[in-house]
Amino acid sequence: MAVLVLPLASALAxxxxxxxxxxxxxxxxxxxxxxxxxxxxFADAEVLRVGFADSWxxxxxxxxxxxxxxxxxxxxEARKSFSVALDYQMPITTMVPTWNANAGRDLAWGPLGRFDxxxxxxxxxTYRQVGLxxxxxxxxxxxxxxYEDPLTRPRRVLFGYACGMAGAxxxxxxxxALIRGIGVRRRDDGSARRFSSQRAGRDTNAQPLxxxxxxDSAAIGVAxxxxxxxxxxxxxxxxxxxxxxxxxxxxxxx
Numbered sequence: 098m099a100v101l102v103l104p105l106a107s108a109l110a111x112x113x114x115x116x117x118x119x120x121x122x123x124x125x126x127x128x129x130x131x132x133x134x135x136x137x138x139f140a141d142a143e144v145l146r147v148g149f150a151d152s153w154x155x156x157x158x159x160x161x162x163x164x165x166x167x168x169x170x171x172x173x174e175a176r177k178s179f180s181v182a183l184d185y186q187m188p189i190t191t192m193v194p195t196w197n198a199n200a201g202r203d204l205a206w207g208p209l210g211r212f213d214x215x216x217x218x219x220x221x222x223t224y225r226q227v228g229l230x231x232x233x234x235x236x237x238x239x240x241x242x243x244y245e246d247p248l249t250r251p252r253r254v255l256f257g258y259a260c261g262m263a264g265a266x267x268x269x270x271x272x273x274a275l276i277r278g279i280g281v282r283r284r285d286d287g288s289a290r291r292f293s294s295q296r297a298g299r300d301t302n303a304q305p306l307x308x309x310x311x312x313d314s315a316a317i318g319v320a321x322x323x324x325x326x327x328x329x330x331x332x333x334x335x336x337x338x339x340x341x342x343x344x345x346x347x348x349x350x351x
Contacts, residue, residue: 120151120335122317132159132172132255136278138262139168147320149335153181156335158320165230169196169329170257172281175339182243182250183338189222193235193258196331197322203227212273216240216253219276223267232267233260236276246342254338255281
C-alpha cells in the first residue's frame with residue numbers, strides 16, 4: 098500500500114489544491130518511471146525511484162549513485178484534465194540548496210549557462226561545495242508552456258544537480274554531455290494511474306529495497322532523505338507545484 102500525504106504546498110496555499118485532495122507516494126516500477134539517464138558518467142549507477150501523484154499532478158524523484166558520483170532529479174508535470182499549470186519559480190541558486198546534499202553548505206557559483214536540447218532550453222550553473230570535493234552542476238528545464246494560462250507557466254519541469262563528476266573542473270561541454278544523457282519518457286497523461294509496489298520491476302542496477310512491511314514508509318523516506326540517507330533526497334518532495342488558472346483571475350494563485 099502507498100503512503101498518503103497532504104502536500105506541503107496545500108498548507109501554504111490551501112485554496113490552490115482541493116481540500117479533500119491527498120497524494121500517493123510509492124516506489125516506481127520499471128514501466129512507470131519517466132526520467133531516463135544514459136549519460137556515461139552514470140552508466141553503472143544504482144537507481145532509486147519514488148513517485149507522487151494526485152488528481153492535479155505527478156512528480157518523480159530519481160537518484161543515480163555510482164562511487165562518488167551522485168545525480169538527483171525531480172520531474173513534475175501538471176495533468177491535462179484540469180486548468181492547471183506548474184508554478185515553478187526557483188532559480189538554480191535557490192533550487193540547488195533544497196537538496197540535502199547541498200543544504201547548509203557554502204556554495205561557490207559559476208556563471209549561468211544555457212543549452213537548447215530536448216525537451217527545451219536548459220539552464221545550468223556549476224558550483225563547488227567550498228572545501229569539499231570536485232565540482233557540481235545544478236540544472237533545470239521547463240517546457241510545454243500552457244498558453245491558456247495568463248502567466249504562460251509550464252506543464253512540465255525537470256530539475257536537479259550532479260556532483261562527483263571526474264575532473265578538477267566542469268566546463269560547458271562536460272555539462273552539455275550530461276544534459277544530452279538526460280531525458281523524459283513520453284506517456285499518456287490521462288486518468289490517475291496507480292503506482293505498483295512490485296519490487297521486481299525496478300531498474301537493473303537498483304539498490305535492494307527494504308522488507309515488505311517497511312517499503313511504504315521507506316519510499317517517502319528515501320525521497321526526502323530521512324535517517325541514514327541524509328546526504329541525498331529533498332525534504333520538500335513532493336513540491337506540489339500545480340496551481341489552478343483561469344483567464345478571469347489572471348492566473349494568479351489564490
